[in-house]
Amino acid sequence: MSIKYTVIERGEPGVTGGGTKKWYAQVKTDGEMTVDDLVKEIEKFSALSEADIRGVIIALENVIQKELANSKIIRLDKLGSFYPSLSSGSAESADKFNVSLIKGAKVNYRPGKRITDALNTATFTKDK
Structure with a gap:
């Protein structure tokens, strides 16, 4: 590959x-890989049923959403980490800063070592 x-x-x-x-x-x-595709691939490496795998993926998504909204870093070992960050305008002092200066929040992802290693050792093929 x-x-x-x-x-x-x-x-x-x-x-x-x-x-x-x-x-x-x-x-x-x-x-692309959909949740259905991921479930089928995970089934090959697991004794879990399709329904169990799907349930775990949906539960993981729900927990990640909840905990990111509570300012938590989500560390998934070798998969990597998800963490929230903000974009904001500036104020002349801390006292003058207010929530209206916050433009929005986003999710950052930092891959784990195995994923980083997989990309560092990847080969490349020019598409025709």
Whole structure:
């Protein structure tokens, strides 16, 4: 297995007209994995039933949503970590900062070592 890529031309950011254009690699995705697909793959490595696996995935999703909304870092061992972060405007002092300056929240993901290692040792194939 290898990561497929294509080559695309991009201009220089912030330069009118694009400036000097260069060519860069871009991942060429090859479909997607749905929860149904994941369940079928997990069944191959587990004695759990399809319903049990599906139930665990849905429960995990619910717990992650709840705990991220409570400012928790979710550490899933070798899978990695999910953690909340904020985007906000600034104030001249801490006293002048108020919640209206918070623009939104998002979820960050930091992959675990096994996932990082898998990508570090991946091979690459140019898509035709």
